[in-house]
Amino acid sequence: MTLKTRIIPCLDVKDGRTVKGVNFVDLRDAGDPVALAKAYDEQGADELCFLDITASHEDRGTLLDIVSATAEQCFMPLTVGGGVRSADNMLALLRAGADKVAINSAAVANPQVISDCAARAGRQCVVVAIDARQSGGSWEIFNHGGRKPTGIDAVEFAKTAESKGAGEILLTSMDRDGTKAGYDLPLLKAITSAVNIPVIASGGAGKADDLPSAILEGGASAVLAASIFHFGEVTLDQARAALSKAGAPVRPFP
Amino acid sequence: MKTIALIDYGSGNLHSAARALRVASNEAKKTREIRITHDPAVLQYADRIVLPGVGHFADCAANLRKHDGLIEGLEEAVLKRGVPFLGICVGQQLLATNGLEDGDTPGLDWIAGTVDRIQPGDGYRIPHMGWNALTPARAHPVLSDLGEDPHVYFAHSYGQSMIAAVARDNIFATQFHPEKSQRVGLKMLSNFVLWQP
Numbered sequence: 437m438t439l440k441t442r443i444i445p446c447l448d449v450k451d452g453r454t455v456k457g458v459n460f461v462d463l464r465d466a467g468d469p470v471a472l473a474k475a476y477d478e479q480g481a482d483e484l485c486f487l488d489i490t491a492s493h494e495d496r497g498t499l500l501d502i503v504s505a506t507a508e509q510c511f512m513p514l515t516v517g518g519g520v521r522s523a524d525n526m527l528a529l530l531r532a533g534a535d536k537v538a539i540n541s542a543a544v545a546n547p548q549v550i551s552d553c554a555a556r557a558g559r560q561c562v563v564v565a566i567d568a569r570q571s572g573g574s575w576e577i578f579n580h581g582g583r584k585p586t587g588i589d590a591v592e593f594a595k596t597a598e599s600k601g602a603g604e605i606l607l608t609s610m611d612r613d614g615t616k617a618g619y620d621l622p623l624l625k626a627i628t629s630a631v632n633i634p635v636i637a638s639g640g641a642g643k644a645d646d647l648p649s650a651i652l653e654g655g656a657s658a659v660l661a662a663s664i665f666h667f668g669e670v671t672l673d674q675a676r677a678a679l680s681k682a683g684a685p686v687r688p689f690p
Numbered sequence: 691m692k693t694i695a696l697i698d699y700g701s702g703n704l705h706s707a708a709r710a711l712r713v714a715s716n717e718a719k720k721t722r723e724i725r726i727t728h729d730p731a732v733l734q735y736a737d738r739i740v741l742p743g744v745g746h747f748a749d750c751a752a753n754l755r756k757h758d759g760l761i762e763g764l765e766e767a768v769l770k771r772g773v774p775f776l777g778i779c780v781g782q783q784l785l786a787t788n789g790l791e792d793g794d795t796p797g798l799d800w801i802a803g804t805v806d807r808i809q810p811g812d813g814y815r816i817p818h819m820g821w822n823a824l825t826p827a828r829a830h831p832v833l834s835d836l837g838e839d840p841h842v843y844f845a846h847s848y849g850q851s852m853i854a855a856v857a858r859d860n861i862f863a864t865q866f867h868p869e870k871s872q873r874v875g876l877k878m879l880s881n882f883v884l885w886q887p
Contacts, residue, residue, distance in 0.1 A: 439821065560845040603847075
């Protein structure tokens with residue numbers, strides 16, 4: 437009955453290339469997203485996440501053709517996000533080959549979008565992405581690729597997202613993103629104890645040994661990372677070994 | 691050329707199922723046309739039938755019923771002529787007598803049972819989303835040679851007491867997604883292509 441801890445490489449895509457920055461800016465090139473997707477499928481990634489990081493603030497739709505080419509390489513679940521504003525946007529991505537769609541800015545601006553999407557495709561298709569930064573004793577949501585503070589409390593919003601029909605929360609610590617200082621465990625604990633849907637930990641993984649605490653202490657169901665995988669600093673085998681050794685069961689691979 | 695009819699009734703996993711069936715047919719060394727269709731005429735000559743499905747039981751049931759003659763064509767092929775059939779996720783759930791997602795909706799009633807919401811319990815979250823070990827209650831050709839400790843991908847909130855797969859005669863159906871389960875899933879689909887019930 438126990439689900440295995442999911443290991444999810446994340447492709448942050450800008451202008452058709454995978455990029456990775458530190459604290460959401462200072463982007464450097466990490467390769468062709470389609471080639472990376474294929475490599476991760478072969479290495480047994482449990483899922484793949486594809487975020488068009490420029491989509492929202494430049495006001496353009498996600499590049500459906502790249503999603504489609506990426507989906508061609510994947511026999512694992514693919515989550516796509518970036519610029520999703522409506523259930524119609526979501527359905528276009530699902531048709532292009534996404535299995536789940538991540539909604540960020542639009543969900544924060546109008547949580548009803550979450551319900552619309554869940555009603556059209558089922559809640560298991562709807563991932564609500566929360567980008568949060570510490571502010572005093574709590575965490576505030578930022579949107580539009582981490583550019584705009586919203587004044588909204590991350591824990592309260594996570595509960596709202598669940599009640600509106602989110603199937604999963606992709607929780608990124610902006611304080612930790614790209615820093616390799618490890619996941620923000622207090623943030624994770626605050627969110628995972630507030631909701632009963634799965635939470636994906638994101639932001640801060642710097643080494644394989646950072647992964648287990650997100651699950652065992654933070655209560656997350658999955659660990660997401662980008663640069664440590666793209667730049668070959670941690671292989672998926674090493675990630676599986678670290679989780680397994682610490683007592684977080686993983687899917688045996690091959 | 692032999693034909694695998696993949697039923698198109700608006701399900702989100704249609705194209706990933708088509709892709710996976712194409713790869714699985716090649717791996718089984720069989721040339722198969724994967725025909726995406728809701729035309730009952732195709733079901734008269736299809737050699738296998740696959741019913742995909744993600745999302746909402748009631749919506750999927752309504753969409754299936756929208757196409758004139760589709761259910762009759764499925765029943766004629768699968769129940770009367772014994773054409774090998776694979777149901778995936780909601781495509782499995784629809785085989786039940788009824789589903790309780792937002793009201794009580796009749797299913798196809800090919801396999802008696804009710805699809806109900808999984809109750810959240812200790813240590814797991816709903817939706818039940820991720821990789822889980824498959825433990826066959828008994829051997830089945832579609833589940834042969836999956837390797838040691840096979841894992842498959844689930845994404846759902848409803849089911850029949852967490853039954854991962856059901857089989858009877860020429861019908862095989864999975865709650866999980868073989869099209870998203872990498873090697874294990876592709877092997878299962880190539881077993882389905884070769885299956886002679």
